[in-house]
Amino acid sequence: MINETYKAMLGGKSIIRELSEYATKRGEKIGYDNVFDYSLGNPSVPCAEDYTKAIIDMHETMNPMELHGYSPSTTIPSVRKAVAESLNRRFGMQYGMEHIFMTSGAAGALAHALRAVTKPGDTVLTFAPFFPEYTPYVEGTGAKLEVVPAHTKDFQINFEAFEEMLTGDVMAVLINTPNNPSGIVYSEETIEHLADLLRQKEKAFGHEIFLVSDEPYREIAFDGKSVPYPSRYYDNTLSCYSFSKSLSLPGERIGYVAVNPKSVDADLLVPIMAQISRGTGHNCPSSSVQLAVARVLDETSDLSVYETNMNLLYDTLVDLGFTVVRPGGTFYIFPKALEEDANVFCQKAKEYDLILVPSDNFGVPGYFRMAYCIDTEKVKRSIPVLRRFVEEQYPDR
Secondary structure, eight states, X not given: OOOHHHHHHGGGOOHHHHHHHHHHHHHHHHOGGGSEEOXXXXXXXXXXXXXXXXXXXXXXXXXXXXHHSOOOTTOOHHHHHHHHHHHHHHHOXXXXXXXXEEESHHHXXXXXXXXXXXXXXXXXXXXXXXXXTHXXXXXXXXXXXXXXXXXXXXXXXXXXXXXXXXXXXXXXXXXXXXXXXXXXXXXXXXHHXXXXXXXXXXXXHTSOOEEEEEOTTTTXXXXXXXXXXXXXXXXXXXXXXXXXXXXXXXXXXXXXXXXXTTSXXXXXXXXXXXXXXXXXXXXXXXXXXXXXXXTSTTOOOOOHHHHHHHHHHHHHHHHTTOOOOOOSBTTEXXXXXXXXXXXXXXXXXXXXXXXOEESXXXXXXXXXXXXXXXXXXXXXXXXXXXXXXXXXXXXXX
């Protein structure tokens, strides 16, 4: 008999993927240039040039056994050392290679981090709006995910609701900053308040509460601001990272977990993650990709296009009367729909070949997400279409 759990998941396909597939099929009919597809968060800028050079050089000069052989179960030591040193330079941390575990992207990082600090039956809290895939990520561990309602004024943490939900069965708190889908960056004040509250509850409950920090958009920040690094504020933090956005390498599936050296059992967590790999079939990411990213750890692709696109869309949405919190990073914007049912709103937009993602699956009904990781030229061409859609469908807005 096939697994009924996964069979049931077939009926709950990602709305994001469904809309992306629709946009592709629609593009086959009318030309994809005429479909304004804001559905999928797929980086649109070329990968960093030095990464390509590194790949070519390694294939031309390195011993094939080193380049293509299995990496150790705890992943390649030289890569882990390089990642630790980069994080220490950038964030004033004290990581050693023993605190770094390379993974297949941020999804792989979260899969290992969550299994390392929870057991079946535990509760994990996250904050709306949240990435919908957190649900299968957490439920796949046997833990249960509970979602703290959003503070829609600014999409910082709703601390009043959070404190009510932070009960003794909560073993981990999952955050995402910069945030998908809102684009909001948690302020230093928010991170400090979160850390203080977690420390208080650890004492009250008599057990650790780990902070699992999902950080794939860390390098995409706007207005010249930097993103607070949660591990600097709270010892029991596992930082989960992906190079998918910073280096535009989503298909290479490469990231890491960085275990705060001050956390409980810091020296055990990476070996534990290696054991988790045995049970999940993870078995380490590509050796060649691990080695390549180690050569370009302090570089990024040219990410400036995302801020350009954000400003174009933000200014247009405000001018059209949308309620929208200005993003501080990522390549997402999260306006409030012009009617209560965001699904109806987005369905109407499809008639104009505007592909927008309704917000229900993000835990905040009545909004929609636009992933503006597309060419600026196409963003500009979409603005008159967006304006026509709003003016025709919502003349009394």
